[in-house]
Amino acid sequence: MTTTPSLDIRERYQEKYGFHDSDQYVFRSRRGLDAEIVSQISEMKGEPAWMRDYRLKALEIFERKPLPTWGGNVADIDFQNIYYYVKPTSEEAKSWDDVPADMKRTFDKLGIPEAEQKFLSGVGAQYDSEVVYHKIKESLEKQGVIFLSCDQGLKEHEELFRQYFGTVIPSTDNKFAALNSAVWSGGSFIYVPKGVHVDVPLQAYFRINTKDMGQFERTLIIVDEGAWVHYVEGCTAPIYASDSLHSAVVEIIVKPGARCRYTTIQNWSNNVYNLVTKRAVAYRDATMEWVDGNLGSKLTMKYPSVYMMEPGAKAEILSIAFAGRGQHQDAGGKVVHAAPHTSSKIVSKSISKDGGRAGYRGPVKVVKGAHDCKSTVNCDALILDEASRSDTYPDMEIEENKVTIGHEATVSKIGDEQLFYLQSRGINKDEAAAMIVSGFIEPIVKELPMEYAVEMNRLIQLQMEGSVG
């Protein structure tokens, strides 16, 4: 009789996150992966020969490299049972009016137009493999900012693209980077010219919408000297029974005095393998910040990294992982101090419940000669029940003496005293537990753009429903 208003997120979950519109594709590659498919992808896109060759070479590397044996279990991925390229419409939409109606419905459900009115300067919305809607405000264009799909970036700015593509994460980096290099499609290409401050976040939504379809987007961001940009990507995915693979590559170049923040909220459905390589290089007095939230997926392996190449470079990595039933979040961050007087900060928060497993993996490397570096790592884990698990794998490789390195790790459980205190104020147990969890991740959530912070808190509440008894 005396209940608080029910959080209706669960009831609307299927509608909001679990829907999918009818598949309407202009072209879809056959299942599986071989040189013929890779060539076909390149041809469909009308790419220059060098890119086709780059893809084919990457395929060879992918085939040669063994699967990683650390992190999570990736042995069950059936690479030959995946569609590597799906092209939903023949033309990339130029304006909102050009976006097909059923895709618009999808975006409506995601709240895109509404968000756009309030916040967005440009939306790069990835629908399956291809960006169908991409809009940049006139002011950005006037400033010379390029914000395109990665495919379009290659077409329209080939020289600039070629100069940086694959320089931060070469195909040889790891098996999944090689896979992405062979079959990549979509993602964003951003160039911010010298001294330009983009003061509204550039955002891209994307989602997986075809059964067994892989998602291999590629993002390349170049922030020129003294420029500033904040890029936000958020993903939701419909729920399908068979396993899906998401393997993205994000490369970022932050030039002297520039600043880049890259924010991700990952909420893949719980059958998706989310294996992403994200890396930035930061030059003199440049700042790179990764804000990384991982809520969904079956397995996530993702460690956004920053290589500080010149003095004065700064890195900040904030990550949240929420591992529920059947989920394994192996996340964290990696920093490499390759020059003196560089500083880094990693803050990681993980929550595990219902048998979920959250791992923190955070290598910190200081190369010889990189004196007067400073690095702090804080990782806090909140474990909600006995069945759940949290692991921390700190990894310090320090080749220089004159450095300041701090590492703190805590593991905690929701205390009975905290629950009782909140309940004694009339807040029911579930809501009290959700409140404690929201508070736990607040230091990171407050760094998110408001709409994402709200979404994050709602998702946490959803995950927490009925979790304490």
Add this chain to the structure above:
Amino acid sequence: MSHVPELAVKNLHVAVEGKEILKGLSLEVRKGEIHALMGPNGSGKSTLANTLMGYPRYEVTSGEILFKGKSVLEMEADERSRAGLFMAFQYPVAIPGVSVANFLRTALNARRAVQDANGTGAMPVGKGIPPKEFRALLREKMALLHMDESVAGRYLNDGFSGGEKKRAEILQMAILKPEIAILDETDSGLDIDALRVVAEGVNALVGPDLGVLIITHYQRILNYVKPHFVHVMVDGQIQISGGPELALKLESLGYDWLREGKEVTTP
């Protein structure tokens, strides 16, 4: 004062980890009354407070707790709170990352939703107190307690001084408007200035719509908040009850006077 007491405790026995702490305690508190419950350390005062509020680890082995004529023994703490019971904690815990304002708004909305479900409030379910109205309410109550407005944005009890914590407890009471409030050792750990501010806050809230049970070891707070009734608890029971003069007698004679069994009267 002849109506059913808002809070009625009848022959209450409570065990903590198998050990009996309350051994047949009885007490009645009505709206408009201020009761002081005094007693030496270890007499079971805080056990009583926490049991009344519904702390899950304390087991009521026999007896009854009635709130507005209804047993609360099967009710969880949040239900008791929404029914109109409040406890100011002796040691309020910190909730990092949750701001005072956010917490209070959530707590207030939990009450409003219940009111609505009962058909006694005009507010639609899920609509909550309008932000503007809430801010005005919060500002008003914080001013009453001489609290800096910045406290609203701080994380609940996180890094608060002893005085700040106790003041925040009274602020919660002011916002949630209970019918019966239990103040568990609210005076402990306060310097004299903080004590005065807290006491003033309590005085500003008491009235015909609020009954208060002040639990204290010292009679210090009673210099500022005048009780109508004073009870002295020893070894899990109320040994003696009386008027305000009883507190003064205790102050001069100490608790040993009761332990020795002299002048004991049963309430």
